Amino acid sequence: MxxxxxxxxxxxxxxxxxxxxxxxxxxxxxxxxxxxxxxxxxxxxxxxxxxxxxxxxxxxxxxxxxxxxxxxxxxxxxxxxxxxxxxxxxxxxxxxxxxxxxxxxxxxxxxxxFWHFEWKPVDGNNVDLSEKLKFIVTMKNPLCAHIRPRENKLE
Ligand code: HEM
Known part of the structure; x- marks a missing residue:
């Protein structure tokens, strides 16, 4: 925690x-x-x-x-x-x-x-943390991910 x-x-x-x-x-x-x-x-x-x-x-x-x-x-x-x-x-x-x-x-x-789900970038896209300044800040290139339950629990 x-x-x-x-x-x-x-x-x-x-x-x-x-x-x-x-x-x-x-x-x-x-x-x-x-x-x-x-x-x-x-x-x-x-x-x-x-x-x-x-x-x-x-x-x-x-x-x-x-x-x-x-x-x-x-x-x-x-x-x-x-x-x-x-x-x-x-x-x-x-x-x-x-x-x-x-x-x-x-x-x-x-x-x-993240403890229970595995996140993977879609089609091998790299995660891009570039920001876009609007009223609040958003990701310039939105995150696209495949999410699925983890088969092996994290230690
Ligand atoms: C990560 C999430 C959040 C961030 C970073 C955030 C940040 C802020 C900031 C910077 C202000 C302005 C403070 C100022 O001008 O001095 C604000 C005001 C406010 N926020 Fe949040 N906030 C978040 C989530 C929430 C949520 C979940 C709610 C309500 C369910 C909320 C309700 C409000 C309200 C009502 C005000 C206006 C307060 C006033 O003017 O007296 N915020 N927030």
Whole structure:
């Protein structure tokens, strides 16, 4: 289970479904780290870039779930930025995704299907992880796979 959770977190870091949040704004001018943010100016959060910041993540382009296993308890990873923000696929603060726990559970069920089902690319096509930026991010070339129950259960 810890590794399954680590795979989900790494997927959300490396390929967050939304590259931006909804635009946010401030109700009065504020200064943050010597930047002045004017009242009512639309503010976009670069979610995808946060997850690729080399000052925060070692080899950020690598898909490496192990980076989350070094955290004592994967469950405790601060995905909604209560204490610190290292990535924010669900946003943070008062407009954070209210269903993030449901979404995480859903992702776990989906990825756990690999335990029981074997996935094979159709006609030997390689899996292409190129992204297409729409309202959310989708696969540029949709995944086509044959799925069948595993004959040999995974250890
Ligand atoms: C992997 C799945 C999901 C991701 C990555 C995701 C991500 C997000 C993000 C980034 C926001 C905007 C946060 C902000 O602007 O600060 C958001 C808002 C929201 N999400 Fe999700 N979400 C997911 C699944 C879901 C699901 C399953 C539901 C409901 C069943 C849901 C319901 C909502 C709602 C209602 C809001 C608006 C909250 C508000 O404006 O106060 N999301 N989500």
């Amino acid at each position: 810890p590794y399954l959770k680590a795979v989900i977190l790494e997927g959300l870091r490396r390929h967050p479904p939304g590259h931006f949040l909804q635009p946010h704004t401030v109700t009065k001018e504020v200064e943050l780290n010597s930047y002045v943010i004017p009242k009512d100016a639309p503010i976009d959060f670069m979610v995808a870039d946060m997850g690729l910041d080399p000052q925060v993540w070692e080899n950020p382009l690598d898909f490496n779930p192990d980076r989350f296993l070094s955290i004592d308890d994967t469950k405790a990873f601060d995905i909604i930025g209560n204490k610190e923000i290292k990535m924010m696929p669900f946003g943070a603060g008062r407009r954070v995704c209210p269903c993030y726990l449901l979404a995480l559970l859903h992702l776990e069920y989906f990825v756990a299907m």
